Amino acid sequence: MADPQPAPLLALRGIGKSFLGVRVLDGVDLDVAPGEVHAVVGENGAGKSTLMKIVSGGYSPDEGTVEFAGQPRVFHGPRDAQRAGVGIIHQEFNLLPERTVAENVYLGHEPVRRGLVDRREMLDRTRRLLASIGETALPADSRVGQLGVAQQQVVEIAKALALDARLLIMDEPTAALADQEVELLYGLVRRLQERGIGLLYVSHRLTEVFDLSSRITVLKDGRRVTTVDTARTNTDELVRHMVGRELSNYYPQRADPADRGPVRLTVRGGGNRKLRGVDLELRAGEVLGVGGLQGSGRSALARALFGVAPFTTGDVELDGEPVRLRSPRAAMRAGIAYVTEDRKGEGIVARQSVLDNALLASRAVFAARSGRAARTARVRELLDAVEVRAAGDDQEIRFLSGGNQQKVVLARWLALTPRILLFDEPTRGIDVGAKSAIHDLVRRLATDGAAVLMISSELPELLGMSDRIVVLRDGRIAGELPAGATEEDVVALAVGAVREAAA
């Protein structure tokens, strides 16, 4: 572990942070030298974003010290950190699309002369700033909303530099960029480096990390695994550092390959704004796991199949018949159910009763007159079957635990007797006990003949539950793995560490 530069710009020592008793960061050390690109990698939930928020003033650490430019600092909020010289470029830009580049760059500290905003000065300074990072093609007086994503990123960087940032944090800076734009970002990063600006570069994409950084820190489960010189490591070693925790949970028995039924759902060349060339087969009786990084198109796939944001290209077949799933309603009528990732926002109607929530889908899709009493009775049975624990059917659902809420959502869909179930992070935010109950339910549905597609960013869950796993990357299917694959296999596909052997 080399420590080449004598005076680090940023020095983190023993940083710890907990939320509601859960330890998210534990004893993390990290240095950034002026002009250095220091990459931070780790799985989803490894603590990267919490650490970045601590550096940029979003959170204050429970333990440990932050030293910036040789002085111990406690940042009170993002503005404080900005003034001190720490800028952060979020994945989602903090820009006003209706205002010009210059107005955005100098928002909050517009140059004034005799009490009035000096527009010419503002434009001049913006132009000089853009020129200093080699971006002369970007007009300072164009509206930010009409710029491309890459150019908006440049505006963000200029905005940070206008405040004399000496340390820039880039959080997944290439997530939204097209391939040729990534090259431009590389150039920009190098120019920032030449100016002596230190960069903390958070990325999932190992290629970039290797191209740009001089050192890499690997985080896992809130701890620093190691910090290595980029020149002295390779992808395999890095992936090994990122994963490799023991599989301690219990998962229900997988399907016997012989029990798998016919193909229920086929997608050929499916694409839309977020997906490209998706080929997929889903069989009755199996649980197909979907892995990938955040933003890789996992939810987009489920949303396309459920008609929320349908495929615009390609074909979908259901039991061999071509179908168009153009709205959730159409998907539901075709026998598809979707348990969403965002339970609070999209899954439950918080102030309605357990029963109303469970009846929501059947009421919406099937004619009201067809046996209301029978339908209610059936939903009651289902609520029992999934073992919802509530004070009564008429209790407002918001008072239930996450696990019980999820069971109600599940009962809602089972009332439609779906043949295809899409689960998006079905156990997110659910305690361990309820988790395995959900796992059992999911497996039982498959055993009873449903085709199940399950998205999960929790690798043990994905590996433990799935009969097959497809891994998405950048809106495409990066590869498929059989049951018994390892975490390394999934991560390697997700970050693109394996060159796809010409398949």
Place this chain on the structure above:
Amino acid sequence: MTALSLRPARHAVPGVFVALALTLVIGWLVVMLDGGQLFNQSTTVSLLHVAAGLGLVAVGQTLVILGGSLDLSVAYVISLSTLVAAEAMNGSDGALLPAIGLALAVSAAIGLLNGVLVTKLRINAFIATLGVGLLLKGYLDNGYDGPAGESAPALVRTLGYQRIGPVPVSFLLLLAVTAAAWFALSRTRFGHHLVAVGGDPEVARLSGVRNDRVLITAHVLCSLCAGLAGVYLASRLGSGAPRVGTEGLYDLESIAAVVLGGTALAGGRGGVLGTVGGVLLLASIDAVFNQLEVDAFFKQVIRGVIIIAAVAVYARRAMRKAGS
């Protein structure tokens, strides 16, 4: 980077001026076919008077809407301001300036209250300003059955009826206020910050803007504009009128004018020039219908249709922009 055609962000002529021109041409034709004349001295003067009253309110309304807020209390502020001004003047020219100052001060205080409710207590602007409006309504209904006070003769002569050619002094006042608001929006930090707060409060906050202070200032300015409209109405009516604001529908019409003028109701985009266009459009439609002696109820229907159509056009445009 692809070679985008990057135009500088000069604001193009808002669509509302096209609509205004069309309305005037068509209106002129229709009125002529009907055997009348749209642009004689008296119709032009009355059109500009209508525009002056509504315009003063709408320019203020533009400021709060740009900041992502709203003011539903303006109609009551107007009524109150006519009464404060007229009662303080009590028919004497000597009390003219102090009376105007008092009316404006009272208005500003109400704006301050609105702003504080919206920012510090985080009450939704719709509810907060509606509540303040109802509070004022209670006071007005309780204290006044009809006109009260008497405007200073000098005020009536000048602001009320004096004109330069066909242009009333009141319309010149509107132009001055508009120019001031335009200047504030484009040349002061306050203006830049206000648009930023309306565009995205979080972005503004993280950029060091003091959101609350900016929004409170906007509310005070909005109420001041309404107060000024009240002074103008007091000059036209010769007395204070406790219902003039609500009967003139100044609250909803001012919002309609702002939206017609291309300012986004959610804030962050637009400006006062468009608003003046919207005001002139509404006033012209009024003038045309008056010339044609169209039924008053039918007139309301047409205005409703126009406002909905205009907003639909903007929504489509916004969608196309987002899609491209």
